[in-house]
Amino acid sequence: MLESNSDLISIYDLNLSFLSLVKRVLLLNCDAAQQRFGISQEVTEILVNLSPTQISRLASSSQLLLRLRPQADAFVSRLACESKMESSSALNAGDTLFEIEF
Numbered sequence: 001m002l003e004s005n006s007d008l009i010s011i012y013d014l015n016l017s018f019l020s021l022v023k024r025v026l027l028l029n030c031d032a033a034q035q036r037f038g039i040s041q042e043v044t045e046i047l048v049n050l051s052p053t054q055i056s057r058l059a060s061s062s063q064l065l066l067r068l069r070p071q072a073d074a075f076v077s078r079l080a081c082e083s084k085m086e087s088s089s090a091l092n093a094g095d096t097l098f099e100i101e102f
Helices: 005-028 030-037 041-048 052-059 072-081 085-090
Strands: 066-068 098-100
Touching: 005 030, 005 041, 005 052, 005 066, 030 041
Parallel strands: none
Antiparallel strands: 066 098
């Protein structure tokens, strides 16, 4: 299946935003970022040393570089079924729904 140019641009934008966020969080608190995003020490070392140009090149992949974590399914289902704000309590402050996929 061929993706349209707008799909590829959207994938690039999402990848770039996510990689930039992950690198920023890694630089602030490496251990917490590794746990939150499911990143190994090896991937951490690669990401923190990437230049902005390299991050942009990596983001230009035609595939998403992130995926929903397995526990996100229940959370997303619950959000879809309930309109109340209390449903967001199913996710702890330090948890994320996404992790990097390489």
